Amino acid sequence: MPNQEESLLLYLNEAIATTRSKEPLFRIVTEKLRLIFPFDVILIVTVDGEGNYRRVLLRDYVSDLATAPEPHQPQRTAIAGTPIEQFVTDARVRTLPLAGLRHEYPAFSMFQFLHKLGIECLTAVPLRTGGQVIGLLALASRRSPDFGASDLALLEKIGSLVAVAVSNTLAFEEVERREREKTMQLAVNNALLSIKERTELFRTVATELNRVLPCDFFGVRVQQRQGLVKSFAEFAKQPDGTFVLLESTRWDHLPHYEAMQAEAFELFFQPAIYNGPDYDRLAEKYRLIRHIRAQHGTRSIMAAPLGTTNDQAAALVLARHKGEDFQPADLELLMSLAPQIALAMRNLFAFEQIETLRTQLEQERTYLIDEINTTGNFEDFVGQSAVMQQVQTRIAQVAPTDTTVLIGGETGTGKELAARALHNLSPRKDRALIKLNCAALPAQLIESELFGHEKGAFTGAHDRRIGKFELADGGTIFLDEIGELPLDLQAKLLRVLQEKEFERIGGRRVIHTDVRVIAATNRVLEDEVAAGRFRADLYYRLNVFPIRLPALRERPEDIEPLMRHFLERFTKQLARPVRGLRERDLRAMQQYGWPGNIRELEHVLQQAVIVSSGPFLEFAGFSAATAQAAPAPPEHAPLKTLREQERDHILAALHRTAGRVSGPHGAAVLLDINPKTLEARMKKLGIRRTVVGE
Structure with a gap:
C-alpha cells in the first residue's frame, strides 16, 4: 500500500508540473483518485479572500441514475451561512452523512442534487497551500467509505497537491483571461477608431x-427626450458564432411595446446584472422581460450605461440564454469599455449627421439643377399692367416673412x-425651393414623396427615402395643384x-422641420370645401395670405411685351x-382668349420660331383660327360666367389638339x-369628345 500511495503522489506531482490546462489536469486527478478511493461524485470549490466560493469542478459517475439536472450555480457565491464556511473554518479531512448535512442546510441546492x-x-478534504x-x-x-487513519492522511497529502494544481x-x-481582455480591448478600440458605419462598427x-x-x-439602446426607449444597434448570435443585425420592426407585432419599454427602461440605464432567480423576479414584474424570457429563453442580462449623447441616454445590454451567469468582474470589464463606446457613439452621431446633411445638400443641388433646366426664370414674370403691378406689390409685402401663401389662378398664369x-425675395433664398405637383403622382406615392419612408416600410421600399418636407428644412416647399391632394393626406399636411x-x-422617429409653405391651385378651394373634397381647416391654414394671378385675357x-420677351429668348x-x-x-x-394663358403663348411662340423661314414669323394658321375661336367681345357686351369661360377655354384647347385629351400632344398638356x-x-x-372632334 505505501508503494501505491507513493506512486500516486509522484504521478500527481508530475501531472501538476506538466499540465496547465484545467480540464485535462482534473480528468487525470479524478481518474487516479478513483483507483484508490471509492466515490461517485467529485467536487472542487475555491474560496477567495473576500469570502466567496466558486465551483471549478463537478463530475458525477452516476449520471444515468440522475433524477434532476445539475443545480444552477453562479460563478461566485458568499460562503456565509453555507456548509462551505463550516468546512473552511474547521479545515480537516472528515466524512459526514449527507442526511445530516441536508437537515442542517436545507436550502443548499447541491445537497438536494446529491440526494437525488x-x-x-x-468526505471533505481542505485544499491548503x-x-x-x-x-x-x-x-x-x-x-x-471505510477510511482508516492512513487513508485520511493520504487524502490530506492529496489535498495539498490538488491545492497546488488548482492554484496553478x-x-x-x-x-490568459487578462491577455484575452487586452486583445479584445485593443480590437474594440481599433474598430471604434476606424469604422464609421453603425452596423459594421457594433457588429465588430x-x-x-x-x-x-x-x-x-x-x-x-437609447432613450430619447420624450422618454421613448429605442434600438440603436442590436444583434443576435447565430449558431456559427456570427452576429446578425436585428430589425427594429421586430417588435411591431406587440401592441403595447412602447409602454413595455417605458416600464423597463430603468433596468438598462444603470450598471446592473440580473441572473437566475433575480431575472425571474424581473420577469414577473416587467412585461418586456417576461416576453424576452418566453420568446428567446433569456436567463441572464447585464447592462452598462453609456452616458448621454445628442440629448439621448444610451446603454449597452448583453444577454445570455444558457451557460454561466454574468458576474461582477464581467460588469467591471464592460464598464471599462463604456467610455470608448460612448465616445464612438458621439462620433457616430456626428458622422451620421454630416452624412445626412451631405446627402441633403446633394439632393438639394439635384433639385436646383433640375429646376434651372426645366422651369422658367424669374425674369419671365413680365408685365406692367395694373393687375400685375398689384400682384408684384403683394409678393414684395409677404416675401420677407414666413407666412404661408396660397397662390390661385388658372393653368399657365x-x-x-x-x-x-x-x-428668392425671402431670407430663405440661400436654401432650396423644393416643389411637388400633387396631381402628378398616384395618391399612394404622394405621402412617400412628402414625408419619406424607411427601408421595408412597404413593398418596393428597398432603401430609406428622404421626403420633400425633410429636404426643404430651412427652405421653402411649393405644393402645386394642392386641390388634388387626397383627403387622408390633407390631415397629415395639416399636422x-x-x-x-x-x-x-414606417418610421417612429418624430422629425421636426422648419419649412415655409407656398401652395398653389387652379381650383376654387371654397367650392371644393363646400363639396367636401377639401378640408376646411387645411384651407384656412393655407389661405393666410392669398395671391391671385390674373388670366392673360x-x-x-x-401680351406684346411677353411676346417680345419669349421671342428674344x-x-x-x-x-x-x-x-x-x-x-x-x-x-x-x-384678341385670342388664351385658355392656356402664358404657357400657351410661350408654346405658340416657340413653335413659330422653329417653323418660320421667311422675313416674318409664321404662326401656322394660328391667327385666323384664333380670331374665329375667340373674337374680342364688344365694349358693352355682357360678361360670361366663370363656368362658361372655363368651358370655352377647354373647348378651345380641344380644338387645338383635335379632341385629344391625354398624351404628349393632348389638351391636358396644353392646359397643364x-x-x-x-x-x-x-x-x-x-x-x-365626339362633339369636339366633329
Whole structure:
C-alpha cells in the first residue's frame, strides 16, 4: 500500500508540473483518485479572500441514475451561512452523512442534487497551500467509505497537491483571461477608431467582446427626450458564432411595446446584472422581460450605461440564454469599455449627421439643377399692367416673412414663377425651393414623396427615402395643384403646418422641420370645401395670405411685351435669325382668349420660331383660327360666367389638339392639368369628345 500511495503522489506531482490546462489536469486527478478511493461524485470549490466560493469542478459517475439536472450555480457565491464556511473554518479531512448535512442546510441546492443521485456520504478534504485554505475537495459516494487513519492522511497529502494544481491552473487562467481582455480591448478600440458605419462598427464590437464575455444578445439602446426607449444597434448570435443585425420592426407585432419599454427602461440605464432567480423576479414584474424570457429563453442580462449623447441616454445590454451567469468582474470589464463606446457613439452621431446633411445638400443641388433646366426664370414674370403691378406689390409685402401663401389662378398664369419670386425675395433664398405637383403622382406615392419612408416600410421600399418636407428644412416647399391632394393626406399636411413635425412612413422617429409653405391651385378651394373634397381647416391654414394671378385675357396690354420677351429668348436658344412680327398677327394674339394663358403663348411662340423661314414669323394658321375661336367681345357686351369661360377655354384647347385629351400632344398638356382632372371637368361641363372632334 505505501508503494501505491507513493506512486500516486509522484504521478500527481508530475501531472501538476506538466499540465496547465484545467480540464485535462482534473480528468487525470479524478481518474487516479478513483483507483484508490471509492466515490461517485467529485467536487472542487475555491474560496477567495473576500469570502466567496466558486465551483471549478463537478463530475458525477452516476449520471444515468440522475433524477434532476445539475443545480444552477453562479460563478461566485458568499460562503456565509453555507456548509462551505463550516468546512473552511474547521479545515480537516472528515466524512459526514449527507442526511445530516441536508437537515442542517436545507436550502443548499447541491445537497438536494446529491440526494437525488442517491449519495449518502460526503468526505471533505481542505485544499491548503502555504498554510492557507484556498478551497475544498469533496468526494461523495452512495455507500459509506471505510477510511482508516492512513487513508485520511493520504487524502490530506492529496489535498495539498490538488491545492497546488488548482492554484496553478487558476493563475494560468487569470493570465490568459487578462491577455484575452487586452486583445479584445485593443480590437474594440481599433474598430471604434476606424469604422464609421453603425452596423459594421457594433457588429465588430459584439464579435470581439464575445471572445471574452460570451453572449447571445448584444444591444445598444437609447432613450430619447420624450422618454421613448429605442434600438440603436442590436444583434443576435447565430449558431456559427456570427452576429446578425436585428430589425427594429421586430417588435411591431406587440401592441403595447412602447409602454413595455417605458416600464423597463430603468433596468438598462444603470450598471446592473440580473441572473437566475433575480431575472425571474424581473420577469414577473416587467412585461418586456417576461416576453424576452418566453420568446428567446433569456436567463441572464447585464447592462452598462453609456452616458448621454445628442440629448439621448444610451446603454449597452448583453444577454445570455444558457451557460454561466454574468458576474461582477464581467460588469467591471464592460464598464471599462463604456467610455470608448460612448465616445464612438458621439462620433457616430456626428458622422451620421454630416452624412445626412451631405446627402441633403446633394439632393438639394439635384433639385436646383433640375429646376434651372426645366422651369422658367424669374425674369419671365413680365408685365406692367395694373393687375400685375398689384400682384408684384403683394409678393414684395409677404416675401420677407414666413407666412404661408396660397397662390390661385388658372393653368399657365405663372404660379410657379410667383412661388420662386416669393422664395428668392425671402431670407430663405440661400436654401432650396423644393416643389411637388400633387396631381402628378398616384395618391399612394404622394405621402412617400412628402414625408419619406424607411427601408421595408412597404413593398418596393428597398432603401430609406428622404421626403420633400425633410429636404426643404430651412427652405421653402411649393405644393402645386394642392386641390388634388387626397383627403387622408390633407390631415397629415395639416399636422405639419400646425406642429412642424412628421414621421417617415414606417418610421417612429418624430422629425421636426422648419419649412415655409407656398401652395398653389387652379381650383376654387371654397367650392371644393363646400363639396367636401377639401378640408376646411387645411384651407384656412393655407389661405393666410392669398395671391391671385390674373388670366392673360385680363391683361391684354402685357401680351406684346411677353411676346417680345419669349421671342428674344427662343431666338437665342434655338440659334435662329431674328424675324419680324406682323401687326395682324399681334392683333390676333391680343384678341385670342388664351385658355392656356402664358404657357400657351410661350408654346405658340416657340413653335413659330422653329417653323418660320421667311422675313416674318409664321404662326401656322394660328391667327385666323384664333380670331374665329375667340373674337374680342364688344365694349358693352355682357360678361360670361366663370363656368362658361372655363368651358370655352377647354373647348378651345380641344380644338387645338383635335379632341385629344391625354398624351404628349393632348389638351391636358396644353392646359397643364392632370388628364383625369380634365376628363372630370369635361364631364361636369357637358363636353363630349365626339362633339369636339366633329
